[in-house]
Amino acid sequence: MKFAEYFPVWNKLTAQEQEIISSAAMERKVEKGTMIHNGSLDCSGLILIKSGQLRAYMLSEEGREITLYRLFDYDICLFSASCIMQNIQFEVFIEAEKDTEMWVIPPYVYKSVMDRSAACANYTNEIMATRFSDVMWTIEQVMWKSMDKRLAAFLLEEIRIEETNKLSITHEKIANHMGTAREVVTRMLKYFQSEGMVKLTRGYVEITDEEGLEELAE
Amino acid sequence: MKFAEYFPVWNKLTAQEQEIISSAAMERKVEKGTMIHNGSLDCSGLILIKSGQLRAYMLSEEGREITLYRLFDYDICLFSASCIMQNIQFEVFIEAEKDTEMWVIPPYVYKSVMDRSAACANYTNEIMATRFSDVMWTIEQVMWKSMDKRLAAFLLEEIRIEETNKLSITHEKIANHMGTAREVVTRMLKYFQSEGMVKLTRGYVEITDEEGLEELAE
Numbered sequence: 108m109k110f111a112e113y114f115p116v117w118n119k120l121t122a123q124e125q126e127i128i129s130s131a132a133m134e135r136k137v138e139k140g141t142m143i144h145n146g147s148l149d150c151s152g153l154i155l156i157k158s159g160q161l162r163a164y165m166l167s168e169e170g171r172e173i174t175l176y177r178l179f180d181y182d183i184c185l186f187s188a189s190c191i192m193q194n195i196q197f198e199v200f201i202e203a204e205k206d207t208e209m210w211v212i213p214p215y216v217y218k219s220v221m222d223r224s225a226a227c228a229n230y231t232n233e234i235m236a237t238r239f240s241d242v243m244w245t246i247e248q249v250m251w252k253s254m255d256k257r258l259a260a261f262l263l264e265e266i267r268i269e270e271t272n273k274l275s276i277t278h279e280k281i282a283n284h285m286g287t288a289r290e291v292v293t294r295m296l297k298y299f300q301s302e303g304m305v306k307l308t309r310g311y312v313e314i315t316d317e318e319g320l321e322e323l324a325e
Numbered sequence: 326m327k328f329a330e331y332f333p334v335w336n337k338l339t340a341q342e343q344e345i346i347s348s349a350a351m352e353r354k355v356e357k358g359t360m361i362h363n364g365s366l367d368c369s370g371l372i373l374i375k376s377g378q379l380r381a382y383m384l385s386e387e388g389r390e391i392t393l394y395r396l397f398d399y400d401i402c403l404f405s406a407s408c409i410m411q412n413i414q415f416e417v418f419i420e421a422e423k424d425t426e427m428w429v430i431p432p433y434v435y436k437s438v439m440d441r442s443a444a445c446a447n448y449t450n451e452i453m454a455t456r457f458s459d460v461m462w463t464i465e466q467v468m469w470k471s472m473d474k475r476l477a478a479f480l481l482e483e484i485r486i487e488e489t490n491k492l493s494i495t496h497e498k499i500a501n502h503m504g505t506a507r508e509v510v511t512r513m514l515k516y517f518q519s520e521g522m523v524k525l526t527r528g529y530v531e532i533t534d535e536e537g538l539e540e541l542a543e
Contacts, residue, residue: 165461167469194454197461221447228446229439235453236412242457243383243415246464250504251385286468 110210113155113181119226131216137203143187146198150190152213156182159207160268163238164200164283173249173286175199176241177268185234187211191218249286257285258295259324262305266314273313281312328428331373331399337444349434355421361405364416368408370431374400377425378486381456382418382501391467391504393417394459395486403452405429409436467504475503476513477542480523484532491531499530 110129111117117125132155137143143161144151154161161178163186178184189195191214221227248257261284265274278296282289296312299305304316304323314320328347329335335343350373355361361379362369372379379396381404396402407413409432439445466475479502483492496514500507514530517523522534522541532538 165465165468167465169469171469173468192450192454194451194458196455196458197465221443223443225439225441225443225446228443228450232410232446232450232453233412235450235457236410237414239453239457239460240412240414242460242464246460246467247383247385247415249464249467250383250391251387251389 110155113157113210114183116226116230119230120220120224124220124224124227127216127220128212132210132212134208135211136208137206139203139206141203141207142200143184143203144189144199144201146200147189149187150214151187152211153188153217154184155210155212156180156184157208157210159203159209160205161207162202162204164202165286166198166200171286172200172283173245174284175245176238177204183234185231185238188214188217190214191221254285254287254291255295255298256324258292258299259304259320261285262312262314263317263320263324266317272315272317273311275311277310328373331375331428332401334444334448337448338438338442342438342442342445345434345438346430350428350430352426353429354426355424357421357423357425359421359425360418361402361421362407362417362419364418365407367405368432369405370429371406371435372402373428373430374398374402375426375428377421377427378423379419379425380422382420383504384416384418389504390418390501391463392502393463394456395422401452403449403456406432406435408432409439472503472505472509473513473516474542476510476517477522477538479503480530480532481535481538481542484535490533490535491529493529495528 110132114128120128143154146166156178158180161184163175163178164172165175166172184201186195186199187201189199221231248260258281261281262274265276266272278292279289282292285292296305296307300307302319304314304319306313306315328350338346361372364384374396376398379402381393381396382390383393384390402419404413404417405419407417439449466478476499479499480492483494484490496510497507500510503510514523514525518525520537522532522537524531524533
């Protein structure tokens with residue numbers, strides 16, 4: 108079963124535990140823009156990403172967003188199964204940033220295996236530690252980095268992910284990633300443009316001086 | 326052994342696992358101000374607090390601090406054993422805010438039990454989920470709340486912890502908790518004083534209108 112390839116502790120499970128998981132796991136395809144996990148309203152289960160891209164973000168009462176982390180091929184999404192961990196007392200939202208193919212293990216199926224298998228529980232621990240590290244990185248950025256450095260780092264991340272220097276992205280979208288207002292992003296991008304680091308056209312941000320942005324981000 | 330009372334899954338461990346932990350656990354007393362965990366330099370082990378108070382905080386390269394959470398009697402400190410989880414890729418600092426009595430389970434002793442016991446691994450998971458929730462609360466405060474609301478909430482937390490309305494705390498200390506500059510705290514406290522909510526004297530902040538602060542914090 109190809110599934111095993113996406114679940115690193117597969118070989119540490121008993122045949123019975125493997126059977127419990129594989130008979131319950133479902134394949135699912137979602138289109139770009141699909142809401143995968145809507146805070147505490149949803150609990151679809153553990154998601155193993157075959158291909159695609161998910162974004163986990165936080166949402167304020169006023170509707171402001173900030174991206175916490177992204178997930179790519181072979182990553183595992185734990186918070187889409189947050190109902191199985193009673194001490195998760197926060198809301199995370201997860202959307203598909205690209206068309207995504209995945210396996211979904213229903214939450215209570217996964218929990219039943221985790222309850223009996225130390226290997227599975229410890230692996231879950233490592234997933235959570237990884238997400239925790241991602242979120243700590245974000246809080247460090249927000250706390251100690253100026254907006255120009257953060258925007259430079261964000262644009263560099265985007266060109267790596269999209270594999271093009273001409274990003275199809277609005278100022279509003281960038282603001283939602285960074286947890287700031289659109290006006291702040293627009294002002295900063297215009298400053299970057301005046302420095303020759305980007306070129307702005309309707310719906311696009313083209314990076315024209317990658318090295319300059321890298322120097323700024325450091 | 327009284328120890329069991331501080332370790333909620335004690336009864337789910339086998340006699341052998343209990344023996345491994347109890348024969349390795351050490352009692353330790355530290356004075357207020359003691360550094361318990363210095364980022365990735367330390368890995369003293371899992372700490373079970375008998376009595377006292379610990380503070381976990383983040384430190385910027387420039388030496389600025391922000392409090393992530395506090396731990397009290399019966400709480401368990403996991404990040405003092407961060408070396409046993411390879412995916413913890415961030416630095417947390419932990420200091421004793423009050424004289425503290427604790428048990429310390431050496432990291433690799435704890436890991437050896439966690440590796441074989443699903444109950445222990447799942448319990449560790451729940452501790453991590455709790456700290457994750459604390460940190461998410463902090464990031465929410467930093468992202469979406471104005472400084473006056475955060476300062477009001479901090480002062481209310483302090484009078485609950487200290488059980489007195491006259492707090493012995495410097496503006497610098499408050500700034501370190503909140504991840505901001507001393508000047509910002511001083512300015513805000515002076516504004517609170519002009520509104521009759523606090524009274525400032527050398528080394529002290531006295532809360533004179535708790536209800537007013539509560540209204541502001543909400």
